[in-house]
Amino acid sequence: MSGRTEGAAKAGIGLGSAIAVAISWSLNKSIIWAAVHGILSWLYVIWYALTRPGGISG
DSSP states (O other), X not given: OOHHHHHHHHHTOOHHHHHHHHHHHHHXXXXXXXXXXXXXXXXXXXXXXXXXXXXXXX
């Protein structure tokens, strides 16, 4: 594993958190909401996909 990947894993940064923070920031432009959604990670990503037109539910 590369050093960069190991560092991210040790810091607790996961793919779900990164996606959730990116989505939240693009919608809200708020660091606080981005942090909250980053903690919720995959729950927020799945909720976002289900509630948006053209998401998972079509």
